[in-house]
Amino acid sequence: MKATYLMLRVSGPLLILSGQVTAQAAANLEVSQIKKVTDATQGGFRPFMEFSVAGQVMMGLLDTGSSDLTVPRTGSAFCKSAGQQCDGTTTGFKTGSFDPGNTGNLAKDLNVPLKATFTGGAGFTGRFIEALLQVVPNGISVPVQMGLVEGGGVPAGEVSFPVIGVGPVQGESTKKNYPNIPARFKQENSTKVNAFGLYLGDFRKYMQIFARLALFLLFQSLPRMSHFMSRPQLGLTTCLGSPDNGTLIWGGFDAAKIEGELKAAPLLRTQDNALPSYVVDFSSVRLQSAKASQSAQGQGRTTGRTKALFEADDSLPWSGQFRQRTSSSTGRSRVRAGSYEHLRLRVSKRDILRRQRDGNLLTNDAPPVALLDTGAPSLVLPLRTIESLGKSLGGRPGPQGEFLVDCARVSGMELVFGMNKDAIQVRVPLDSIMAAPEKGRGPSGGPGNDNSQRGDAQSFGGNTKGSYRNNNGGNDRGGNDGAGNDRGGNDGAGNDRGGNNRGANDRAGNGRAGNGGTLGTGGSGNTCKLELDPVEGDSPPVLGAPAMQHMYIVFDNDSEVLMIAQARPNEARSDVRPYVPSGRK
Structure with missing residues (x-):
């Protein structure tokens, strides 16, 4: 089914949000559709966007954590390497590639070499070109510089895909900065401002759909679905209806998707006064019940003390400590915690304990900043904060350092993240950051690969150990570790981790996670993996896609500020308006 895109002419009265944002009447805005991919083969929490270069259509990862657009060249060595998704033969997910030979004179070689290496062992080479980019079919064509891999x-x-980097220009990988996509849109008068409004939408809806689809496929044969799956790059989410997709509004925002007010979080500069990334003040992490949060929100306050809500679960495996999985590392060469060391608060242990008694679990083993990064499929928090959350939830580290907890203890609980001295607070339900199923659907709606073999009706998808975001910023942006969880419901039908079932610790007939056993995400007695990773080295905390699905954010590069509000989950209404920063007419 062909994707449906929105290109709206909007008009309306003046709108004031927190004294910062106004809307003007009569403007053409382009609205890109965001397709949410939950397959662990791709990384679990992945926002993809369709785009075209000189008329050639591709699917790329929308990445606010990098600043370059990178695309693979058709027929290149890269498109023949393991993990490539240029043609869909490896995973069943076709991202596409670019053939400069089929563009006539629409692609220009800039004679700028592209060379990137990554701490996880990946790397690629190529060159920079300039070509016409469209972010909406039949929309405006804008000449943009991009890396040709x-x-x-x-x-x-691991797998690779094109990356649509929309971060600040100072985060580009080239020695000399150039106007990237948002900047070029303004330069070409396609937008009035270097800004865009982003609504990812709730990933949980698709996880539920995929679980129901898996049950349906138990009674259907895959050949009967072949026509339905004929265009993998469009994605199952598109086939099920574009109103469920997220949106990126170039030069505008959608007032209908906002709960409350947009509030400002100024972008923070590094110690050498650079602005390479969307990094803001990070002031608190609270764990509370959703009911308590709703009550507190109604009274205009946060909840108080956070205590150990559950006893530790001794049936879960203990591997010593939580640790960041190699394949999900979000460290970037230009975003280093050390660069923000001048912002670190000198807080005593007594003050930290006092803060924790007041409900704030954020510790000072990393600078109090957060990178807002759609390319990160997890939340990366200070290690001691992760440990405090583990104690409060009765969770334990798994064999690979992952965050494991009894699924029953996740229900009704949420994290509340405070930014800009807690002027902004965003609620993130824990059941919305549970790991995506490893043996789930292929992101295209078609069967993926298990060790390069086509999956069966029950697995219906890929089963690799993670994914890799190949941007040009020197990042090792992996996906999820191979221990994904099946959204199988009460029967605990998760991914078998091999080895022996911990039968003595079974609950409700479900195996526990260990050297063997089963990870589930739905029923009582199952073990859930939450997408929580500790900060490692000098990288900053990261609020990735699992947290950003609950935010509406206007990325205002002109004013060097993010305008953030709680997002309305699964909101079908739309009220698209141009964005005009405060102080402008």
């Missing part, structure tokens, strides 16, 4: 590859078990 020709060589290199990713480690075994």
